Amino acid sequence: MKLGGMWRDAIKALVQGPSTQKYPFERLKTPERFRSKLTWDLTNCTGCGLCMKDCPANAIEVVTLDRKAKRFVFRYRVDHCTFCGQCVESCNKNCLELPEDDWELATTNRQDFEVYYGNEADVQIVLDGEAETGA
Amino acid sequence: MNTLVAFLTMVIFPGGLFLLFVGMMYEWLDRKLVARFQNRIGPRWFQPIADNVKLLAKEEVLPEGVHPQLFYVLPVIALSGALTAALYVPMFGFEPATSFNGDLIATIYLLSLLTLSMGLAGANTLDRYSLVGATRTLTQLFSYEAPFLLALLGPALIAESWQIGEINDYARDHWFILTQPIGFVVALIGLMGKLELPPFDAPEAETEIVAGAMTEYSGRGLALFHLGKGVELVIGLSLVAAFYLGGLANPIDFVVKTVLLLGFLASVQALMTRLRIDQTVGLWWRYGALLVLTQYLVVIIVEGTIA
Amino acid sequence: MQTETLEVKLKTAAKFLDRWAVETTTPEPERLDVVIDATDLLAAVAGMVKIQWGYLATITGIDLGVEDGRLELLYHFCSGPAVVTLRVRIPRGNAFIPSIYEFIPSVSFYERELIEMLGITIANTPNTDRLFLPDDWPEGVYPLRKDFDINEAQTPRNRKANGNT
Amino acid sequence: MATHNPTQKAPERETFKIPIGPQHPALKEPGHFEFAVDGETVTDATVRLGYVHRGIEKGVESRTWIQGQYLVERVCGICSHVHATTYCLAVEKLAGVEAPPRAQAIRSLVAELERIHSHMLWLGVAAHEAGFDMLFMYSWRDRETVMNLLEGITGNRVNYSANILGGVKCDITPEQDAAIRAGVDYLEERTRHYLDVVQNDTMFMRRTKNVGTMTREQAEQMGVVGPTARASGVPRDIRVDAPYAAYKDFPVNVITETAGDLHARFVVRVNELFETFRLIRAILDHLPEGDLQTRVKRKIPAGETIMRIEAPRGELFYYVKSAGGETPDRVKIRTPTLPNMASVLELAVGHQLADMPMILTGIDPCFSCNDRMITVRDTHSNQRDVWTWDQLRKYGMNAAQ
Known part of the structure; x- marks a missing residue:
């Protein structure tokens, strides 16, 4: 039985200063396995669509323009993504990667959450196509 | 000219505005210290000022089913009670602005006005948290008031005066903390009960009854109650320091002593678990009051033998 | 009970439940499934409670589909590693089962879940209020049935929000 | 003095009820508890969950x-x-x-x-x-x-x-x-x-x-x-x-x-x-x-x-x-909070209101895991009508001393 059993902690805290991390001014290094914004590499992709099928959040869409010519556009919705990493595991060709450092994703513009990967010309075709159907 | 000086004394310095400011500073210091004890950063120095400015600027919502006049007037009474009490206390180490024989009792009751107003304010609304909070506020008032009063009367008894100013002068060469340690502890803890600081914060225990009696208050009313509490904190600390820590001779004396006391209060707040209201009452009546009375007995006997 | 081995536990239960069993299977080493008639449910549950065989973990309700035309209720009793399941099948159209509340008071919320999720009428259960679903959920729409249609489940508030009244 | 939640059925008796939740400082997750109190002593407890039911x-x-x-x-x-x-x-x-x-x-x-x-x-x-x-x-x-x-x-x-x-x-x-x-x-x-x-x-x-x-x-x-x-x-x-x-x-x-x-x-x-x-x-x-x-x-x-x-x-x-x-x-899915939750309401009766948050947290409840609704009625027979302020205060004092 004692009164104020945590007094040692209190004194220690006074001497050492707060343990709070001052976020925007000080950043901790994210661990190597941290999952942030998905990246896609066209080189090995076969357009099998397993990533799209397995994504639990429907964040991925692989648009096939021409399978033989390997013209794929990878549409990725960052705001839908739950960063579970299943797509990376599902991909047999290692086209997908979740890097650890691109995690400050907050934005005021909804459009920023829609990311397209692929050849610039192909992306433009997909974007135009969308614009046509949307109108 | 005299009226002008009196006016300034009351409204600007050391009473009135300056007192409100100091109250907010002491509140900040208290919050900051508790935060630091808990290994947090805590608020910046202008946080209480920002809080109060924001609250004062905001609309005051009149809840359904309250007595409107009472609802508006209670915070004013609370704050004015606290500010009036400051006139009889040697604030910042200066002589009390005004005094009369027996102002000690008047001060203590002016200070109780805040608690009483809060209790009434809680009872005034239909809100169930407010009602329970009001019950607890008043229950607590009945429990700490007597020991607190008795603890402050201890030094008065020796100083043979009921005037705060005179006791303060007398206490300068008599450190009552040494001769009446129990009274000191009871006075300090009574002050915590009065201000509803943890561990005596059952009346506003946020995990049970949200904000207690204050739940329905917003805007100006809440700000006035807050300011009143800040002022009361300063007055309470000055009283205890003046009576038990060798009096308040000058501003430096005041700052050193009251800040020391505040540090002690903050550490108690951080280290203790909130008491249930029945435990609070039990503590006060079973231990607080009895210990003070015992000390009285000793003081009277010792005084008697010396005299 | 604690010292009994898995086999002994399962054997005790199997022997005890044999008088009501329509069919007894052991799908996995630690499990025993006993199919019983709905009319025998009360007797079987009362018996399990009386011989103090484990505790009721939960009741699972399954819709076997429109073609099959039946609902299945699984009363899972657990004791250490052993799990004994009483399987009761009732017709989909006339889903009715007696409450086992009088033997196991904590069963109330499992039964209420069955009521609103699968549309089963449970006799003598003390409380039939809404459990999971919103207060304005339409009557007669049971989400865990296989023929559940999300469009039927629109609550008035949702409908208002979606603009289709 | 006792007002009632409109979503609830007509109460059987008028009691002074303290609602806790679904938005309340004590609960970091939504759940609605109602504690009927006799001064500071809890005489009855009910809970309505389901605020975060997501149909998983x-x-x-x-x-x-x-x-x-x-x-x-x-x-x-x-x-x-x-x-x-x-x-x-x-x-x-x-x-x-x-x-x-x-x-x-x-x-x-x-x-x-x-x-x-x-x-x-x-x-x-x-x-x-x-x-x-x-x-x-x-x-x-x-x-x-x-x-x-x-x-x-x-x-x-x-x-x-x-x-x-x-x-x-x-x-x-x-x-x-x-x-x-x-x-x-x-x-x-x-x-x-x-x-x-x-x-x-x-x-x-x-x-x-x-x-x-x-x-x-x-x-x-x-x-x-x-x-x-x-x-x-x-x-x-x-x-x-x-x-x-x-x-x-x-x-x-x-x-x-x-x-x-x-x-x-x-x-x-x-x-x-x-x-x-x-x-x-x-x-x-x-x-x-x-x-x-x-x-x-x-x-x-x-x-x-x-x-x-x-x-x-x-x-x-x-x-x-x-x-x-x-x-x-x-x-x-049957989460552990569900069987434990019934015990909270059972244990609540007879305790001080101040103990409620602690008894509730004592089982480590997880509302998002759980989301169900339970009602426990106690047999406490001391049923009072609408509380007046005096009665409440008197009871507060009695309970306190």
């Missing part, structure tokens, strides 16, 4: 087996790993495959780290409900250690996604091994200190001793699980009763207390932390070598299975049925 059981039916794992992981924000593990183990059983030993060991390791995280979080929350913010702040500060470890191993602080059907995604590297050991050493030292505080701090003891006492008979009758049952002397732990994942190779000692009050629940949970530290070191010492994953087909053969796991809060029960397709036919 139905949702899993319309997703593939793989997607289902990430959905059930989100049943609970704190013990997400145990949900995914239970699901994976059940599906693997159905598919007739077994994850490699190393994967099973890592599953257990992450589960134990999660137990530390959950218990320390609970310790903080429970202390906060008692008004002991100091313990709250410090236990949450130290919880960061284990969260950083989990982030390092799995890549996330909550919803780790460490599992995948047929194994785990993440390996333990030698650096991580060292980091975990260092973290566990630090936490063990801190936990020893917290045990000392919980067991010896006078003020804290006054709020926990003999509050919400549940006898062993009551515990068995109500079917409570997990630390709540173990605090009442019921040695019920699935890790021991029916070992899963790697617990066959790493046996667990069951921690029990006999008092059954809030204090016992504190002591049981803190002591369980020491057992967890021991387990983590044992797993790290004897981590089996080998693969991390085996292949699981996309179509799971028809069948059904039951999987039980010891979550930080108690027994987690999964019933999974496959019709042979790419999606589950039925997934039934």
Whole structure:
């Protein structure tokens, strides 16, 4: 039985200063396995669509323009993504990667959450196509 | 000219505005210290000022089913009670602005006005948290008031005066903390009960009854109650320091002593678990009051033998 | 009970439940499934409670589909590693089962879940209020049935929000 | 004076009711409790849950087996790993495959780290409900250690996604091994200190001793699980009763207390932390070598299975049925909070209002796990009509003295 059993902690805290991390001014290094914004590499992709099928959040869409010519556009919705990493595991060709450092994703513009990967010309075709159907 | 000086004394310095400011500073210091004890950063120095400015600027919502006049007037009474009490206390180490024989009792009751107003304010609304909070506020008032009063009367008894100013002068060469340690502890803890600081914060225990009696208050009313509490904190600390820590001779004396006391209060707040209201009452009546009375007995006997 | 081995536990239960069993299977080493008639449910549950065989973990309700035309209720009793399941099948159209509340008071919320999720009428259960679903959920729409249609489940508030009244 | 929630049916009697929730400082998750009070003494308790019901059981039916794992992981924000593990183990059983030993060991390791995280979080929350913010702040500060470890191993602080059907995604590297050991050493030292505080701090003891006492008979009758049952002397732990994942190779000692009050629940949970530290070191010492994953087909053969796991809060029960397709036919989840919740309302009656948040937190409730509705009516016959202010005050005073 004692009164104020945590007094040692209190004194220690006074001497050492707060343990709070001052976020925007000080950043901790994210661990190597941290999952942030998905990246896609066209080189090995076969357009099998397993990533799209397995994504639990429907964040991925692989648009096939021409399978033989390997013209794929990878549409990725960052705001839908739950960063579970299943797509990376599902991909047999290692086209997908979740890097650890691109995690400050907050934005005021909804459009920023829609990311397209692929050849610039192909992306433009997909974007135009969308614009046509949307109108 | 005299009226002008009196006016300034009351409204600007050391009473009135300056007192409100100091109250907010002491509140900040208290919050900051508790935060630091808990290994947090805590608020910046202008946080209480920002809080109060924001609250004062905001609309005051009149809840359904309250007595409107009472609802508006209670915070004013609370704050004015606290500010009036400051006139009889040697604030910042200066002589009390005004005094009369027996102002000690008047001060203590002016200070109780805040608690009483809060209790009434809680009872005034239909809100169930407010009602329970009001019950607890008043229950607590009945429990700490007597020991607190008795603890402050201890030094008065020796100083043979009921005037705060005179006791303060007398206490300068008599450190009552040494001769009446129990009274000191009871006075300090009574002050915590009065201000509803943890561990005596059952009346506003946020995990049970949200904000207690204050739940329905917003805007100006809440700000006035807050300011009143800040002022009361300063007055309470000055009283205890003046009576038990060798009096308040000058501003430096005041700052050193009251800040020391505040540090002690903050550490108690951080280290203790909130008491249930029945435990609070039990503590006060079973231990607080009895210990003070015992000390009285000793003081009277010792005084008697010396005299 | 604690010292009994898995086999002994399962054997005790199997022997005890044999008088009501329509069919007894052991799908996995630690499990025993006993199919019983709905009319025998009360007797079987009362018996399990009386011989103090484990505790009721939960009741699972399954819709076997429109073609099959039946609902299945699984009363899972657990004791250490052993799990004994009483399987009761009732017709989909006339889903009715007696409450086992009088033997196991904590069963109330499992039964209420069955009521609103699968549309089963449970006799003598003390409380039939809404459990999971919103207060304005339409009557007669049971989400865990296989023929559940999300469009039927629109609550008035949702409908208002979606603009289709 | 007593106003009533319009969504409730007409009350049988007029009482002074204190509502807690769905938005309330004491509850960080939504749930609506109503405590009828007699002065400060609680005479009746009811609860309405369901504010965060997301239809996960139905949702899993319309997703593939793989997607289902990430959905059930989100049943609970704190013990997400145990949900995914239970699901994976059940599906693997159905598919007739077994994850490699190393994967099973890592599953257990992450589960134990999660137990530390959950218990320390609970310790903080429970202390906060008692008004002991100091313990709250410090236990949450130290919880960061284990969260950083989990982030390092799995890549996330909550919803780790460490599992995948047929194994785990993440390996333990030698650096991580060292980091975990260092973290566990630090936490063990801190936990020893917290045990000392919980067991010896006078003020804290006054709020926990003999509050919400549940006898062993009551515990068995109500079917409570997990630390709540173990605090009442019921040695019920699935890790021991029916070992899963790697617990066959790493046996667990069951921690029990006999008092059954809030204090016992504190002591049981803190002591369980020491057992967890021991387990983590044992797993790290004897981590089996080998693969991390085996292949699981996309179509799971028809069948059904039951999987039980010891979550930080108690027994987690999964019933999974496959019709042979790419999606589950039925997934039934019974979380540990559900059987424990009934005990709260049972225990509430007769206690002080001030003890309510603590009794409620004593079982470590998880509303997002649970979301059901329970009503318990007591037999307290002292029914009063509408309370007047005088009566209330008088009762407050009487209760206080």
